[in-house]
Amino acid sequence: MDNLLRLWHSTGLAQFEPGQAFMILVGIALLFLAIRKGFEPLLLVPIGFGGIMANIPGAGLAYSAAENAIYGGDPQVLAQMATALGANALESGKALLAALSQAGAAEHLTATRVAEAAGYADGMLHSFYVVAIASGVAPLVIFMGVGAMTDFGPLLANPKTLFLGAAAQFGIFATVLGAVGLTALGVMDFSLADAAAIGIIGGADGPTAIYVSSVLAPDLLGPIAVAAYSYMALVPLIQPPIMRALTTEAERRIVMTQLRVVSRREKIVFPLVLLILVALLLPAAAPLLGMFCFGNLMKECGVVGRLTDTAQNALINITTIFLGLSVGSKLVADKFLDINTLGILALGIVAFAIGTASGVLIAKLMNRFGSTPLNPLIGSAGVSAVPMAARVSNKLGLEADPHNYLLMHAMGPNVAGVVGSAVAAGVMISLVGG
Amino acid sequence: MDNLLRLWHSTGLAQFEPGQAFMILVGIALLFLAIRKGFEPLLLVPIGFGGIMANIPGAGLAYSAAENAIYGGDPQVLAQMATALGANALESGKALLAALSQAGAAEHLTATRVAEAAGYADGMLHSFYVVAIASGVAPLVIFMGVGAMTDFGPLLANPKTLFLGAAAQFGIFATVLGAVGLTALGVMDFSLADAAAIGIIGGADGPTAIYVSSVLAPDLLGPIAVAAYSYMALVPLIQPPIMRALTTEAERRIVMTQLRVVSRREKIVFPLVLLILVALLLPAAAPLLGMFCFGNLMKECGVVGRLTDTAQNALINITTIFLGLSVGSKLVADKFLDINTLGILALGIVAFAIGTASGVLIAKLMNRFGSTPLNPLIGSAGVSAVPMAARVSNKLGLEADPHNYLLMHAMGPNVAGVVGSAVAAGVMISLVGG
Amino acid sequence: MDNLLRLWHSTGLAQFEPGQAFMILVGIALLFLAIRKGFEPLLLVPIGFGGIMANIPGAGLAYSAAENAIYGGDPQVLAQMATALGANALESGKALLAALSQAGAAEHLTATRVAEAAGYADGMLHSFYVVAIASGVAPLVIFMGVGAMTDFGPLLANPKTLFLGAAAQFGIFATVLGAVGLTALGVMDFSLADAAAIGIIGGADGPTAIYVSSVLAPDLLGPIAVAAYSYMALVPLIQPPIMRALTTEAERRIVMTQLRVVSRREKIVFPLVLLILVALLLPAAAPLLGMFCFGNLMKECGVVGRLTDTAQNALINITTIFLGLSVGSKLVADKFLDINTLGILALGIVAFAIGTASGVLIAKLMNRFGSTPLNPLIGSAGVSAVPMAARVSNKLGLEADPHNYLLMHAMGPNVAGVVGSAVAAGVMISLVGG
Amino acid sequence: MQGVELMVFGIGSVAVFLSLLVVVTSLTSRLMTRYFPEAEPLPVMPRAQRPAPVAGAEDAQLTAVIAAAIHRHRAGKH
């Protein structure tokens, strides 16, 4: 009988909490969107599945050994943990969790040793998170792979499209202001670092968003990553109304001059030029843009095909699997279900919309005052979300004039948007994180 | 002269012990079986080679820094290690090794620092073991890859074959009883956790066996893994006599009705259904079955082909190499050569035989009382050992009737056996490990 | 205004030092050689790029958290670091760095915790270095991949070519003597361990050189790796004059007898024979030669094609990327720009030249006293640098006689050179490192 | 907990779990075939997920390899 009870208490049914059930439904919803609707499946399938696993009651897959010990609830262990954390031995689990999250490195280590001695271990997803994201390595490796897949040809043929990549980052900074404002109004409660991390959602670049929030606001990483990838998938729905509202039919019909051929050498030199500019001006962006430029140089130099191939395939795929599961670990109910999550989701879409609008408006300005015609529709591609945003520009161009192919023209601002949001990330980290 | 002596003492010849020579022969025998006889070569080649490397005298590849320091035998270092471990400074190396293996986390760390300060380092294979197995990650990644290669179609077409996958796990639990019994009789000396880990050999599933023994009985991991993979390779020898003995010629000729076509959607939903059942009932099986279901969902959902391909190839292959070498590190003479190893090998084959018999007998029962005909030969496939066991069922079916192809029918219980032993593993961990 | 200043101070321009600018130029020069001249691009592209990233001022990518804290220069943090290191609180940054590099494990850990508490983190390249090289794992994995690509057929057909592989290692030991001599003369300042690591450059084998210097002289790893790969690339320039000077036209025309066919089984048994000889005689070479033999056995046994393929492709490529970037981290100005670097570069080329000459001379000797004709040109291939050195032998043979193809004959000494320098590495580590 | 108990509870749990799985799976299959027959095609992974920039190069290389192989094949060497 005793054993039956023990078995029953070890089941999930006996330990389920409503939040966990809700988050498992959220995970299933993400999988549905990814599989049926094709929303960024490469990331949302692992994130969604990781989110479900993180919320399995009693398994503690998303918790560290110390957290698992506190959730375990054995009074003796709790007392020892409290001593290790310098807290009152009679405090509740919740208070201990708070003490743990604010403990210094030394106390944290002591508490972890107590937990391990009592037989508790890091959950699987927590281990993945520590190795892949807390170390910063997974987003950087993915950025290297993205670099190895990026063709800067269209951008080099028309460098002015970099301005569009800059303009679209306005969404990032406007959102920071929004987050700070909401906090000032008492609606939400975000620190400046939180606000900066949330703003990066507007960069429409998954690895950049994850990297910045792992540095500035690890607690918000779950909602930020989910928002970034979801809105990137929603680009074909979010952008067109804004683009149509801000442009006239005549503007959408503007035919752009064909791009010149860019030589191999220019493509080889570009990542080095970009890296050196980063070295001179923005060291805080060096990890992200350095790895990006490294991937791109490997691709363009043509002498390390083996490495390029691996960076584009096996390495980025392996990293994507563990990055996705690690992000999923942040969808654990007691960290994700928070009023701030709603705020992040709302601010994220505002950031996207402002970025799209800024890109289009600056493109209009450049068309008015520039010497060569520039179709404002390609401005929206500056938010990045490669290559979806460029395809949206192309589609709206074809709607206005069935012979007006904008795809290659939009690829310039599109990859400029990747560079732009990595630059914005560096600025954020150097202004806020220092 | 002094230098010549130093050189001589550093050679393996001067340090060889009989146990090491014997274990090198065991390693060569494993390689022979793998290469010439085709015994599970993907695992037994790395395990055999790792076993040879682990037993190179003086190299200490399978030992931690602290163990290497003790084997080094420098009296000053030994004294320091003894102090660090709270042992008597005059104790022998053997006593110090025992003290080390029972030391708490803090003492272990101090001893390791002493060893490192004296210039000793972790052996290569020991490092692989820590990263791949002690962390639990390698068996889980392999399970993800196995999931990404598994087709649940035959099981979904005939869900009742899950009962056969359950029946074959009886070998696991019967063997636990055997191990406990042998200990009670004083023949062997196994704890309950040891017994549980040994029983899992009967699950005929390599990564599950390694995972469970890394959690419950790390000291026995070497023999358990070797037994599991060897017996899996021996399935075509072990199973047929048992199957023939328990079935009549008429039963072996039973023709089964053709399997219905299973839709894509059913295949997508199945891993989620299984995961949620695990979440509700058996959280302790969540890491193993979670990763398995994740791999299977990636395969079936059809929208993350890049990731599936990597999970099936580069990632599982890399992990297999290091998993095999890590298991090999447990073949080091002074840990492997033990009377318990013989016990494990004997119990393992008993577990296999009982599992096979239970599968066949339950299949006979289901045939007798079920509405549709069921050939008892497919019951033995419930032990897993995918796809070898299913092929054995097919072969015996063809022997009885040259037109009776059982392969697809046997794939149902075969993959059910994988799920079944992962469930059994979860039950073990939650009952014994808690 | 204050913010503008802060932004300015965070730029690289405000922090640039001449050494960093110079090293960035060195990195660009390495990239130029790799991309335009085809100098070992698989390694020199990552090394060169890593070198540039390591010298980005203010980014601290190549430094540990503790080093970054000291370079950060906050007086309060510096005082805390000084206390942690047991140094005088008023000491300069330079003195603290010296104290840090000589601190014991415990003080180092305390200093690291102080730095982390102050918000400093390990630089990206430093993290790569710790995981890939300090652990010893990356060179070993690359050696496994090289083993999986090596065909010992030509060597087995003519085992005497192993003598040539031995002869060419004379360069290694002669260079050690040179380094010790230069130190005795007061020109340079190398310890015996440093000298041993420098000598290995003469082995013309990148992973071996990196492995040995990670064990014996981590501070010199940058210049040693750069020298090793650069000179390997320069083999077609360095070797021919030496080969021509030491051989007569008649010798260069010697036609060698065709190689016998080597059976599959001999190829399978060879890595095991080599491993057992290592086990008996030279345990210190066990990691390097063990992994090499393992890779070769996987290739030759023919039953683990999946694993061989991964070892030859995805795994070695991933490892090469991170190994290269990690080596690049050692090109950081304040560690690389040192008079010793010039000494290493000079000694390295001497080692190469002596190795080449020894190989040719011993080949002449073997030709004089042996029963079968032996073209002395294949002696130079004994330095390894596979397959470049063998191609050089072939080219000079064809120059002397347009029908004298030496390529297959030179592959014997060439792979013997790989084994030879791994043996030499083991000897060094066991004589010096013990 | 001793051996016999472990065996009883162990095999019992496995049997209960897998029986439940049989029930749930059968139910799901029946529900799916009735209410969600496979009408709408699932979105298949677009080729664009493979790295677009190199696709051209790969195709060209593959075609060249294949052309060469066909040539050798026709030449009757195999």
Next chain:
Amino acid sequence: MQGVELMVFGIGSVAVFLSLLVVVTSLTSRLMTRYFPEAEPLPVMPRAQRPAPVAGAEDAQLTAVIAAAIHRHRAGKH
């Protein structure tokens, strides 16, 4: 530093950086097309970089696969 300042300095820095990149990139492109036109061919990665020992085996296997595929193709199954 508060929100407005962060926005002003942030978007300003991004604009300055990318403007500089426009200038430098345009200059580099002009310099390269004038002084280093693409005359000498760049060294292309030699096939030998792929593991030489297995190349033969792979080719043979590929040819076999292709031959089989062609056969099936001709047999009109597809």
Next chain:
Amino acid sequence: MQGVELMVFGIGSVAVFLSLLVVVTSLTSRLMTRYFPEAEPLPVMPRAQRPAPVAGAEDAQLTAVIAAAIHRHRAGKH
């Protein structure tokens, strides 16, 4: 241990080791060719080791690619 000694013992050890390897290898080769001539074929890795469930899909895809390539090839574009 000083430089000269390190050189003498070093090159000596390398020479001894590789000489022994020459002897042992020659012996092994002779023994193998005499007593274990390559009669029985070694087990070659079965294709089944590659993930079986996807093989069909891959084949189909490969065939499609090849068919397309052949088509392009015949169309004379290359």
